[in-house]
Amino acid sequence: MEEFYIEPTKSSPEVEFKPEENELIIKGESYPENSFAFYQPIFDLIETAVSKPDEFKFIVEVNYLNTSSTKSFMNILDILEKAYKNGNNLVVIWYYDEDNEHSYELASDFKEYLELPFDIVAK
Amino acid sequence: MEEMDILQLRNMLNKYGVIMSFTGPFSQGIIEEIGSALRSYLESKSDSKGKIFKVFSVFIEQTQNIKNYAYSLSDKNEQEEILLSGVLNIGLKDKKYFVSSGNLVKKESVEELNYRLKKINSHNKKELASVYREKLLKSDKLKDGEGAGLGLIEMARKSSEKLIFDFEEVNESYSFYTLTIKI
Numbered sequence: 001m002e003e004f005y006i007e008p009t010k011s012s013p014e015v016e017f018k019p020e021e022n023e024l025i026i027k028g029e030s031y032p033e034n035s036f037a038f039y040q041p042i043f044d045l046i047e048t049a050v051s052k053p054d055e056f057k058f059i060v061e062v063n064y065l066n067t068s069s070t071k072s073f074m075n076i077l078d079i080l081e082k083a084y085k086n087g088n089n090l091v092v093i094w095y096y097d098e099d100n101e102h103s104y105e106l107a108s109d110f111k112e113y114l115e116l117p118f119d120i121v122a123k
Numbered sequence: 124m125e126e127m128d129i130l131q132l133r134n135m136l137n138k139y140g141v142i143m144s145f146t147g148p149f150s151q152g153i154i155e156e157i158g159s160a161l162r163s164y165l166e167s168k169s170d171s172k173g174k175i176f177k178v179f180s181v182f183i184e185q186t187q188n189i190k191n192y193a194y195s196l197s198d199k200n201e202q203e204e205i206l207l208s209g210v211l212n213i214g215l216k217d218k219k220y221f222v223s224s225g226n227l228v229k230k231e232s233v234e235e236l237n238y239r240l241k242k243i244n245s246h247n248k249k250e251l252a253s254v255y256r257e258k259l260l261k262s263d264k265l266k267d268g269e270g271a272g273l274g275l276i277e278m279a280r281k282s283s284e285k286l287i288f289d290f291e292e293v294n295e296s297y298s299f300y301t302l303t304i305k306i
Contacts, residue, residue: 010155031183033151033190064176066183067273074259100172102180113260 004045012038013062017045023057024049031066039072046076050083056090061123063096063103077110084116092116095123140216148206154186161213174306177281178213178220181304184274185224186211192228201229208299219283223303233290233298240302243275244285251280278304 004017013028024046032038049056058080065073077092084090094110097103104120111118136144142164145157158179165175186209193205208227213220228236246254255276279286287303 010159011151031187033187064180066180066187067277068187071259071273097172100176102173102176113256 001045001048004041015042017049021057022049022054023059025059025061027061029064030062030069030072031064032069035066035068035072039069039075043072043075043079046079050079050088050090053088056080056083056088058090058092059095060092060107061095063100063106065106073110074113077114077116081114081116090116092118094118094120096120098122136212136214139212139214140221141212141214143213144211146210148203149186149190149209149211154183157186157211158182174220177306178222181222181278181281181306182211182213184278185222185302185304188274189224189226192226192232196229204297220306221303222306223301225299225301227293227297228290228300230292230296230298233300236300237288237290239272239275240286240288243279246279248280251276255280281306 001017001019001022003019004015006012006015008014008028009032011029012032013026013030016025016027017023018025024042026042030038046058058076080090080092092114094107096107107120111120143157143161145153161182162175162179165178170178189209190206193202196202196205205227208225210225212223214223215221243251243254255273258273258276275286282304284305287305289301290298291301293299
């Protein structure tokens with residue numbers, strides 16, 4: 001797979017895929033005008049990445065998601081959860097801001113829905 | 124033609140505790156700029172990060188709901204009319220922040236919206252959390268503006284009181300819809 005990078009803007013996060021590590025990083029805040037259009041290439045990338053059995057890491061450092069970005073994240077995590085249940089080796093590491101109670105809630109709300117390994121780590 | 128009395132307008136905004144007020148078409152750029160200004164202001168008042176995010180999040184959902192509603196209509200003139208009608212006020216009254224928005228809605232949209240708002244208000248916080256979860260997990264079909272239903276529920280979850288809303292008939296095509304959330 002190839003490298004993939006989206007620069008952060010005020011309303012959209014930085015997205016980086018590192019093919020050697022098979023690692024996807026999403027960092028920043030997310031409330032873009034059209035969140036499904038923004039996340040579609042990321043859905044596609046993850047689908048491709050988990051189609052192989054290699055270990056996959058999803059690293060998140062996001063403190064704010066609007067509701068349509070939340071739905072997009074749910075979609076990403078759904079893809080990962082399915083792959084996990086199919087026997088893929090993958091992990092989610094979610095960094096939260098200790099000073100912001102919503103930041104932890106955001107992560108723990110997602111974790112609740114999932115069985116895949118999901119670490120919530122203070123940053 | 125009578126000149127507009129700006130001082131009177133300012134006094135009126137003051138009276139209701141309005142900190143920021145905007146009217147006109149919300150572009151994504153304007154939403155981002157007002158959002159940043161709002162956050163800097165709240166930070167300068169040393170509100171907790173949690174509270175700042177609550178107010179910010181309600182502001183984002185309110186403004187994006189107006190845009191999503193406008194773009195859900197197929198008629199370009201109607202879209203424009205609705206976007207132009209948008210009004211947004213953020214303020215502080217009786218120690219509570221409020222985010223108040225108003226915009227035109229097509230008359231035929233009123234019944235459904237009114238029903239949804241009433242239904243949301245009939246739920247307590249725990250029920251709202253489970254309705255939110257239900258909607259979030261039903262994400263097999265992702266479309267633009269589909270977050271809108273989720274947006275109202277999210278605002279209700281962040282609100283310290285019930286949603287305050289009203290519809291007022293403007294003409295044969297439109298009503299004016301107002302929504303206030305107190306945080």
